[in-house]
Amino acid sequence: MSASGGTKAIIAALSANLAIAVAKFVAAFFTGSSSMLAEGIHSVADSGNQLLLLLGGKRAKRASDKTHPFGYGRERYFYAFVVAVVLFTIGAVFSLYEGWHKISQPTEVESPIWAFAVLIFAIIAEGFSFRTAVKESNPLRGRQSWVAFIRRSKSPELPVILLEDLGALLGLIFALFGVTMAVVTGDGVWDGIGTLMIGVLLAIIAIVLAVETKSLLLGEGASPEVEEQIRAAMESAPEVARIIHMRTLHLGPEELLVAAKIAVEHDDTASDVARGIDEAERRIRDAVPIARVIYLEPDLDRLRTTNA
Structure with missing residues (x-):
């Protein structure tokens, strides 16, 4: 993900939500609508979430140190997970409670x-x-479906903003439905039903976000396409006979660790092996620029020796 693209989407969402939150609270005060109150709380929660994403992006840029030798890139995953928790606890739980209260006492x-x-x-x-958010996501999404993009993206900000904005739009439609039905029928229960619908929607989005960001926090490897690029680059180095095994791990959205055991010829000198490793690392970084941490372990090509 382009960091500037993600930041642009976050700031656009933050600006919209702050203005909308004020308007919703004013409307809730004059109308007494629980749907409007729930939507106001929803916008406040979203605004806080966007501030958390900006904070995570800033903290992730800190340089590595002895305590965190691979840097702080995963801070962005942590704050995205916090966003999911906030969205559920503040947005969903409050809306569900307010909807139940409104239905009980319309x-x-x-x-x-x-x-x-x-x-x-x-x-x-x-x-x-x-x-x-859609405009900033499209270059990264490529030909993937939106579901695949949200599930496979290693950068949490754009998927979070996409789901938040989608949830906000649907929530507004639910609020409009509840208020309209309450006005048309004269029955305030419909306002409570609209609020419950908002709560259920927020709970679903929060759970999806929590599941996806939890996977990133635990540690995800590169996508199959990226791994294939790394393999091709590594095997193109003259001194690399073949790849015995390889592991990848995202240290952050734009930082990938690559560890591999490579087979070399039994008559290669130490100088040949060192030169081959350096060349393989260079080719990997040319092919996949986010592969910033690379560990290659040489071993004899025992398979070829055995066959011989």
């Missing part, structure tokens, strides 16, 4: 014009934010 929606005006404004603002 009240009439007052001054609905406030709610409709704010929801229309919010849909336009969230649409702009979502469009920015």
Whole structure:
């Protein structure tokens, strides 16, 4: 992921959510709508989440030290996981509680014009934010489906913003549905139903984000396509007879560790082996620039020796 692209999407989402949160709280005050209140809390949670993503990106840039010799790249995964937890605890749980409370003790929606005006404004603002996230994601997504992109992306920011913005748009539609039905029928229960729908939606998005970021936190290897590029580059080095085995690990979205045992000819000198390793590392970095940490262990090509 382009760091600037991810930051641009985060700032666009943050700007939209701060403006929308204020508008929603004003509408909730005048209308007494639980859907609007839940949406206001949702926007506040989203704004906090975007600040967490910006903080994670900044902290991930710290230089490596003795305590963290491979750097702090995974800070971005940690803060993305915190975003999922915040989205669930603050957004989903509050909305579910407020929806249940509204259904148990329904009240009439007052001054609905406030709610409709704010929801229309919010849909336009969230649409702009979502469009920015889609635009920044497309170069990275390539020909992948959106589901595959969210599941396979090693950079957490854009998938998080995409799901947040999508959830925000759907949440606004649910809020609009609840308020509209409450006004048309005169029954405040519909407002509570819209709030429950928002809570369920946020819970689903939070769980998806938690599962995906947990996998990144535990440590994911390079994609099959990237691993194939690394293998091809390594095997193209003259002194590398073959790859015995290889492991990769993302130390961060833009930093990959490559460890491999390579077979060399039994009559190669130490100088030949050293030169071959240096050349293999150079070719790997040319092919995959994010392969910044490379460990290659030479071994005799026992398979070829045995066959001979």
